[in-house]
Amino acid sequence: MQNTDVLVIGCGVAGAATALALAKNLNRHVIVMTREFDPQESNTRYAQGGIIGRGLDDSADILAKDILAAGAGAASPKAARILAEEGPLILQQLLVEQAGIHFDSRSDGGPEYGIEAAHSCRRVLHVGDGTGQAIITGLIAAMRKCPNISILSNVTAVDLITFPHHSRNPLETYQPVSCHGVYAFDRNERTVHRYFSAATVLATGGIGRIYRNTTNPPGARGDGLAMAHRAGARIENAEYVQFHPTSLYSPGAEGFLISEAVRGEGGVLLTPDGKAFMADYSPVWKDLAPRDVVARAIHHQMEINGYSYVLLDIASHMQEDAIKARFPNIYRKCLAAGIDITKESIPVVPAAHYFCGGVLVDEWGRSSIENLYAVGENSCTGLHGANRLASTSLMEGLVWGKRAAGHIEQNLKDLPPFTFASSGDVPAWDESGLTAEADAALIQGDMQTIRNIMWHYVGLERNTERLSRAIRELRHLWSEIETFYRTTKLSDGLIGLRNAVEVALIVARSALHNRQSRGCHYRVDSVAADGDRLI
Numbered sequence: 001m002q003n004t005d006v007l008v009i010g011c012g013v014a015g016a017a018t019a020l021a022l023a024k025n026l027n028r029h030v031i032v033m034t035r036e037f038d039p040q041e042s043n044t045r046y047a048q049g050g051i052i053g054r055g056l057d058d059s060a061d062i063l064a065k066d067i068l069a070a071g072a073g074a075a076s077p078k079a080a081r082i083l084a085e086e087g088p089l090i091l092q093q094l095l096v097e098q099a100g101i102h103f104d105s106r107s108d109g110g111p112e113y114g115i116e117a118a119h120s121c122r123r124v125l126h127v128g129d130g131t132g133q134a135i136i137t138g139l140i141a142a143m144r145k146c147p148n149i150s151i152l153s154n155v156t157a158v159d160l161i162t163f164p165h166h167s168r169n170p171l172e173t174y175q176p177v178s179c180h181g182v183y184a185f186d187r188n189e190r191t192v193h194r195y196f197s198a199a200t201v202l203a204t205g206g207i208g209r210i211y212r213n214t215t216n217p218p219g220a221r222g223d224g225l226a227m228a229h230r231a232g233a234r235i236e237n238a239e240y241v242q243f244h245p246t247s248l249y250s251p252g253a254e255g256f257l258i259s260e261a262v263r264g265e266g267g268v269l270l271t272p273d274g275k276a277f278m279a280d281y282s283p284v285w286k287d288l289a290p291r292d293v294v295a296r297a298i299h300h301q302m303e304i305n306g307y308s309y310v311l312l313d314i315a316s317h318m319q320e321d322a323i324k325a326r327f328p329n330i331y332r333k334c335l336a337a338g339i340d341i342t343k344e345s346i347p348v349v350p351a352a353h354y355f356c357g358g359v360l361v362d363e364w365g366r367s368s369i370e371n372l373y374a375v376g377e378n379s380c381t382g383l384h385g386a387n388r389l390a391s392t393s394l395m396e397g398l399v400w401g402k403r404a405a406g407h408i409e410q411n412l413k414d415l416p417p418f419t420f421a422s423s424g425d426v427p428a429w430d431e432s433g434l435t436a437e438a439d440a441a442l443i444q445g446d447m448q449t450i451r452n453i454m455w456h457y458v459g460l461e462r463n464t465e466r467l468s469r470a471i472r473e474l475r476h477l478w479s480e481i482e483t484f485y486r487t488t489k490l491s492d493g494l495i496g497l498r499n500a501v502e503v504a505l506i507v508a509r510s511a512l513h514n515r516q517s518r519g520c521h522y523r524v525d526s527v528a529a530d531g532d533r534l535i
Contacts, residue, residue, distance in 0.1 A: 001194045001428075004031045004150075006408055007181055009157045009224060010203030012042035013132075013394050014376025016139035017094060017401025018201050023146040025409060030149045031195065033184060035156040035219060035492060040136050043205045043220055043377060044394065047132030048259035048329065051095075051394040053088055053103075055113050055123030060084040062120060067392060070118045070290050071385025072519035074237070079383040082363060082403075087395045090402050091125075099138030103127055116264045116390035118290045124391045129259050129327040135394065154187040156492045157204070157223060160231045161194065161426055162369065168425050177232055178370035183429055185490050192429035192490065199408045202228060202359060202367075202374040203401070207241070209447075210504045211352035212455035215247050215257040221496045222503030224378035228359045229506060234368040236380045237357030238510035239521045242388050243460055244353035245269075245294035248346065249309035250337040258312060258330060258348055260390050263287045265326060266317035269298065270345060272307055292387045292520040295350040299460045302349070311345035350460060354393060356384040356520065357510070365404030373408065375400045386519025431489060438491040446481060446497055450474070450504050458508045463525040467512040474505045 006022055008015045011034035019030045036042070052063065063084040068075050095101040103125040104112040113122035127134035143149045161181045164172035181196040204224030208216025229235055246263075248256040263269075268287050269278050281297040282289035289297075298310050314323060320342040324331050327341070334341050359367050359374035361381055367374050376397040383396055457470035478501045485498045517523045 003196045004029050005412060006030045006199045007195055007197035008032045008201045008203055009182060010034065010205060011039045012044035012203060012205055012376060013135060013139065014397030014401045015203030016143055017398045018203065018375055018405045019143055019149050020094065020098065021402045021405030022409060023149050026148055028148060031152060032149060033152045033155050033157060037154050039140050039151050039153055041217060043216060044132045044136045046217060046257060047394055048129045048257055049116055049261040050114055050124040050126030050131045050391050052391050053091060053111060053123055053125040055121045058121050058123045066118060066120050067389050070387050070389035072387050074518060075385030076382025079381045083383055083395060083399050087399050090398050094398060095135060099142045101134055101138045114261050114264050116260045117288045118389055129329045156185045156187060156495050157227060158183040158185050158192060158495055160227050162231045166426050176370055179372035185495060187492050194426060198412055199371050199373060201404060202378050203376045204378045206355045206377040207503050208352045210450055210454050210500050212451040213351040215244050215255055215351050215353045221500045223499045225358060226499035226502040229502060231369060234360040235506060236360040238506045239514050240356035240386050240519060241352060241507060242291055242354040242356055242520045243295040243350045245291055245298055245350050246312055246348040247351035249349045250347060253337045255351060256333055258346055262312060262314050262327065267312050267314040270311040270313055271301060272311060277301055290387055296460055296522060298350055309347040309349050312348045313345040314341060315343055354388050356388050364407035365400045373404045375404050386521060434489050436488045438488050438494040440493065443493040443497050446477060447500060449477060450500050454504055458511055461522055461524050462511050463523060467508055470508045471512060474501060474508060477501055478505060
């Protein structure tokens with residue numbers, strides 16, 4: 001059993017931003033928990049394109065307008081305004097000054113801004129095509145310098161500790177639901193411990209691993225969302241799963257992201273026989289159309305023509321040296337797969353990429369459960385609406401991480417550190433009587449089944465029949481997995497499987513409930529909100 005002022009579950013940009021902002025008060029102790037052995041391993045690490053800054057001809061009004069336009073009428077104007085006004089200053093303070101991130105610059109020393117889909121001007125700061133890696137490296141180093149931040153690796157959160165659910169006191173039944181920490185599984189010891197906190201922050205990232213094709217790393221299985229849902233938190237916009245249009249199609253390299261910045265620098269999508277097609281789907285934006293439009297256009301081309309992939313051509317639009325300098329990681333990865341992007345086109349397919357919904361929070365990151373906050377991709381601030389604007393995700397993590405930290409600090413200012421009065425009321429984890437070890441083959445098989453169901457029935461194109469079938473099959477699988485979970489000793493894989501099937505059901509049910517096509521939620525049995533069935 002451990003007590004702390006604030007427990008942050010997740011070690012990506014949002015969790016790190018929260019912890020660093022809280023650590024300024026040296027009287028506050030913060031635990032940052034990650035299931036990974038390497039704290040750098042998170043969705044943040046794989047963000048290639050960049051992070052929004054303030055472009056030369058840019059303003060908060062212009063950025064907010066772009067965010068709302070990409071959000072297909074479902075993005076919160078309040079959230080868009082908060083990010084547009086506060087983001088650039090927080091970026092400067094936290095990433096540049098505190099974490100020491102050096103973004104790419106022009107020959108005159110000024111920042112080199114890129115442009116990506118649905119942006120009306122150049123405003124995206126980057127570090128080559130490895131922006132996320134640079135950011136998380138700097139943030140982890142900054143956290144390690146803080147004596148009041150403890151980073152716990154190889155520890156998987158199992159369930160939130162909430163009252164009245166986990167309280168032995170029957171009078172707690174009449175109180176609002178409140179969070180007091182988490183049960184967590186130590187992957188080395190294979191034991192479960194209680195971590196008590198005055199405030200708990202979910203920053204566990206996305207859900208891409210519930211889909212067969214995804215750009216997300218293995219940990220993106222919806223742990224935070226599932227825990228919050230079981231605890232009774234309000235979940236919103238779960239049907240809005242954004243598919244990235246361009247992941248590498250090559251044996252052994254599936255899921256590698258080909259950044260949207262490639263199209264931002266002039267890359268053009270082609271059919272395998274060399275015909276450009278995006279003007280047929282978006283005459284104005286063409287290859288720089290919003291992601292949902294591009295992803296569905298590629299899917300449509302593949303479906304009607306029987307293509308296994310389409311091509312992305314940057315070689316015809318950018319000099320060889322410039323390609324290697326701007327996209328060094330993509331160049332190396334593709335070259336390892338036998339593709340020289342300076343001379344030939346890149347085979348690409350869509351893949352599940354970003355979760356626009358999540359645990360509903362307010363402008364301070366507060367969920368509907370007392371003392372529980374959510375930041376980053378597992379939260380729903382309303383910023384993204386039905387479709388995320390490129391390169392807003394890292395900035396959202398920074399802004400709401402700092403805001404959540406500010407609200408927590410204000411809320412805890414009169415409390416001494418390490419205070420939690422009711423820890424004795426919470427029972428310890430009990431696995432007595434359980435002898436069966438988690439069968440890795442069963443876990444892998446069930447995960448593959450979930451991913452296939454989600455890809456075929458709750459993917460880029462949805463209809464009532466597909467969604468209803470997905471829910472029926474997932475309900476049966478949920479029952480089997482829940483029995484498996486309750487009769488088997490814990491493992492990280494079993495925890496993830498339980499969370500994945502719960503999240504899959506959340507997404508499928510939300511998609512069935514929303515009969516209106518909007519943004520990245522496309523119903524083939526419903527006319528889209530703007531009357532156009534592909535945009």
